[in-house]
Amino acid sequence: MTQPKLIVFADPKRPQAAGALDQFLAFVAGKAQVLANCLDAGCPLDNLHQADFAVVFGGDGTILGAARLLCESEVPVIGVNVGKLGFLAEFSLEELESQFERIIHDKSLIEKRMVLRCGLYREGQCISTGKAVNDVVFSAGAPFNMIELKVEVDGQALVSCIGDGMILSTPTGSTAYNTSAGGPILAANLSAIVLTPVCPHSLSFRPIVIDADSRVEICPVKVNDNTTLLMDGHVQHRLIANDMVVVEKNEGKFLVVNNPMRTQWDTLASKLKWADKPKYATP
Known part of the structure; x- marks a missing residue:
């Protein structure tokens, strides 16, 4: 054998x-x-x-x-x-x-x-890419003022999130930061993406679950000096206003x-x- x-x-x-x-x-x-x-x-x-x-x-x-x-x-x-x-x-x-x-x-x-694939675009040019098994996170960073994120799903405007950031989680990552932020726990073998706001400045902003084949585009409209994009807890890049972050399902x-x-x-x-x-x- x-x-x-x-x-x-x-x-x-x-x-x-x-x-x-x-x-x-x-x-x-x-x-x-x-x-x-x-x-x-x-x-x-x-x-x-x-x-x-x-x-x-x-x-x-x-x-x-x-x-x-x-x-x-x-x-x-x-x-x-x-x-x-x-x-x-x-x-x-x-x-x-x-x-x-x-x-x-x-x-x-x-x-x-499923795994997430993420690309960061600045002035139309892709400046960073990466993968996330757990989550892609937008973190407000110092000096910790609220940030604003404009979110589109498949070309349709979804929401402008004002708060401390946002988590895009896989089902595997739904039991990690997503759970701590009040997001739902998903069966690990599902294909879906969870969008969970972090301390949103709204009493009615609840997490949502979208199809795994969706294309999510997030534009930071208002940021802090140290607003960052993280993948699986690792700092991927510092964000500036009008960057564009595209998150999709990875093929592998x-x-x-x-x-x-x-x-x-x-x-x-x-x-x-x-x-x-x-x-x-x-x-």
């Missing part, structure tokens, strides 16, 4: 990631071929499409970085939690080892999730290997205490 080809990502800033990686490499010796350790030795981009799976040791930030890199090759990601929350890290190291054969061979565990998908021992809703309940029962006093 042909051995699966793996690319391994490990966060070198986490000492526990190095220990987990060493243990995993010893475990898969003779069971799989490890093509590269992408974070420690630099990632050979030519090897990405050759991999059957990417095993990522770290927290959600490490997994998001790997997912952005791998989405065009659509290599399935196996997330191993050695971080804190680890919402996207489906497996503990023990679970990965005990379920390894099933994970490698059961294709039903692989779930395709984020392929994640789900843990057969739990569902998305189990993870929501255990890690974010979603729908947690009230703690009643014992009579």
